[in-house]
Amino acid sequence: xxxxxxxxxxxxxxxxxxxxxxxxxxxxxxxxxxxxxxxxxxxxxxxxxxxxxxxxxxxxxxxxxxxxxxxxxxxxxxxxxxxxxxxxxxxxxxxxxxxxxxxxxxxxxxxxxxxxxxxxxxxxxxxxxxxxxxxxxxxxxxxxxxxxxxxxxxxxxxx
Amino acid sequence: xxxxxxxxxxxxxxxxxxxxxxxxxxxxxxxxxxxxxxxxxxxxxxxxxxxxxxxxxxxxxxxxxxxxxxxxxxxxxxxxxxxxxxxxxxxxxxxxxxxxxxxxxxxxxxxxxxxxxxxxxxxxxxxxxxxxxxxxxxxxxxxxxxxxxxxxxxxxxxx
Numbered sequence: 001x002x003x004x005x006x007x008x009x010x011x012x013x014x015x016x017x018x019x020x021x022x023x024x025x026x027x028x029x030x031x032x033x034x035x036x037x038x039x040x041x042x043x044x045x046x047x048x049x050x051x052x053x054x055x056x057x058x059x060x061x062x063x064x065x066x067x068x069x070x071x072x073x074x075x076x077x078x079x080x081x082x083x084x085x086x087x088x089x090x091x092x093x094x095x096x097x098x099x100x101x102x103x104x105x106x107x108x109x110x111x112x113x114x115x116x117x118x119x120x121x122x123x124x125x126x127x128x129x130x131x132x133x134x135x136x137x138x139x140x141x142x143x144x145x146x147x148x149x150x151x152x153x154x155x156x157x158x159x
Numbered sequence: 160x161x162x163x164x165x166x167x168x169x170x171x172x173x174x175x176x177x178x179x180x181x182x183x184x185x186x187x188x189x190x191x192x193x194x195x196x197x198x199x200x201x202x203x204x205x206x207x208x209x210x211x212x213x214x215x216x217x218x219x220x221x222x223x224x225x226x227x228x229x230x231x232x233x234x235x236x237x238x239x240x241x242x243x244x245x246x247x248x249x250x251x252x253x254x255x256x257x258x259x260x261x262x263x264x265x266x267x268x269x270x271x272x273x274x275x276x277x278x279x280x281x282x283x284x285x286x287x288x289x290x291x292x293x294x295x296x297x298x299x300x301x302x303x304x305x306x307x308x309x310x311x312x313x314x315x316x317x318x
Contacts, residue, residue, distance in 0.1 A: 041206070042202065042210075043201065043202055043203065043206065044202065044203035044205065044206050047200070047201060047202065047203050051201075051233075054237060055237060055238065059238045062238050062239065063237065063238045066238065066239045066240055066241075066243070069242050070229065070233075070240060070241055070242060074210075074229075078210060078213060078214060078222065079214065079218045079221050079222045079225065080221065080222075080225045081225055081226070081229060081241075082225075082229055082240075082241035082242065082245065083224075083225035083228050083229060083241065084225070085245055086241065086244055086245060089245065089248035089251075092248075092252050093248060093251050093252060093255065096252065096255035096256060097255060099259055100255060100258055100262060103259060103262035103263060103266060104262060106262075106266050107262060107265050107266060107269070110269035110273075114269075
């Protein structure tokens with residue numbers, strides 16, 4: 001009877017006496033017959049029993065859950081089962097890795113543009129400063145009739 | 160004997176006569192005994208046979224391959240089997256989705272910076288143009304002793 005008062009779902013389905021130390025009883029309660037039915041259909045009660053016996057007690061609940069998950073997947077998709085989900089996820093990972101690589105390349109491009117802009121910024125300032133000086137210089141030239149700067153004329157006189 | 164001259168790997172392991180229409184023979188050749196041994200250990204020959212019988216002929220090769228894959232995964236990881244790979248891949252997808260979201264947010268930030276810069280560019284040009292005019296205007300003022308532009312003086316005379 002396992003831990004309960006009625007035979008576990010496994011023993012009920014297999015129509016056998018549910019012993020006190022039944023290996024299935026802790027994981028297949030009588031109120032959830034479908035859980036055992038699907039692992040029995042896919043793996044077989046004998047194989048499930050052997051797999052559980054080979055594991056320490058603390059790992060058995062996870063093993064049962066993963067077997068139920070696998071069996072459900074095989075029931076839904078009799079051709080690919082869990083492998084269909086793995087293939088789908090692997091494709092998703094590949095697609096995301098490509099999208100991430102493209103995004104990272106775009107970020108790198110932006111960063112290089114910013115670096116180039118910040119590197120040329122002082123030069124631009126200097127160029128603008130030079131340009132202002134040219135304006136000033138041209139403005140100075142308005143003082144002479146022939147367009148040559150007066151300052152240069154003075155210099156030529158002093159030289 | 161299936162398609163070959165010797166019993167298939169399944170019939171050899173199960174020690175039975177390999178009939179001409181053996182359901183295992185096309186997928187479990189005698190030179191690869193391990194392939195059947197693992198699906199037999201995990202699913203059981205009877206379940207594999209039933210699962211194949213429920214599928215059309217053209218889907219059976221894929222079904223066998225996915226069962227071999229699942230059985231191998233369960234042999235390697237008796238607790239989680241294929242579900243371990245699914246959990247790993249799901250975590251990888253979540254991590255990649257987060258990284259992609261962060262990268263896309265960074266790209267959006269760069270794009271907004273660029274838009275802001277291009278929107279302010281004409282204003283910057285105009286400001287610089289104005290600045291040059293100021294220089295010119297200041298340069299003109301050099302012509303007068305008191306610093307007021309001569310042009311303005313003429314205008315005031317003509318008005």
